[in-house]
Amino acid sequence: MIISDSSSSGEEENEECERFHHLRLSLIGRRLAEGASSRRQTTSRRHIDRERVECNRRLMRDYFDPNPVYNARIFRRRYRMQPRLFHRIMGDIVRFDPSFALRRDSFGQLSLSPEQKLTGAMRMLAYGSPADQLDEYVRMGESTLMEVFRKFCNNIINMYGATYLRAPTPADLSQHERRSSFIW
Known part of the structure; x- marks a missing residue:
């Protein structure tokens, strides 16, 4: 589900704060992606039916349906961004x-949804959660989530690097400090 971004002049302040958070999370993600080791499993894997389609339904009901279980304020607290920014990044x-993208695998089964992939990667960034801990909510194995996480970080760097990925200036930091008291 991709929602178009419509911006109004009253939202500029929130957008500036969201850009700062996006920058901070992206820099952290770059450091983590650079430091993450590439592990290959040498033994055969046991298939675990993670019921990823049901997980996606639950995730959609919780945060992304027109009338979600958790409102935009809770979304912001848990994802560290507004739903509109999440949808823009996802798109x-x-x-x-x-x-x-959501697609079918060689067996005709639906893959993990973009929402599941981004939720896993963003929660690793926002909370410093280990990949295996997120399996319970986003239903992705550790190796799959680490692959998604690395791709996510590299994509963020490639897509937004020139515009947003720079060290914050003292003015950015003071502006963020003034605004952060109004967000939470």
């Missing part, structure tokens, strides 16, 4: 890297 990533 950009799906267009930039088709592996994030």
Whole structure:
């Protein structure tokens, strides 16, 4: 589900704060992606039916349906951004890297949804959660989530690097401090 971004002059302040958070999370993600080791499993894997379609239904009901279980304020607290920004990033990533799109695998089964992939990657960034801990909510195995996480970080760098990925200036930091008291 991709929602178009309509911006109004009253939202400029929120957008500036969201850009700062986006910048901060992206820089953290770049450091984590650079430091993450590429592990290959040498033994055969046991298939675990993670019921990813049901997980996606639950995730959609919780946050992305027209009348979600958790409102925009809770979404912002848990994702560290407004739903509108999440949808914009998701749309950009799906267009930039088709592996994030919902598709069918070689057995005809639905893949993980873009919402599941981004939720896993963003929660790793926002909370510092280990990949295996997120399996219970987003229903992705550790190796799959680490692959999604690395792709997510690289895509963010490639898509937004020139515009947003720079060290914050003292003015950015003071502006963020003034605004952050109004957000939470």
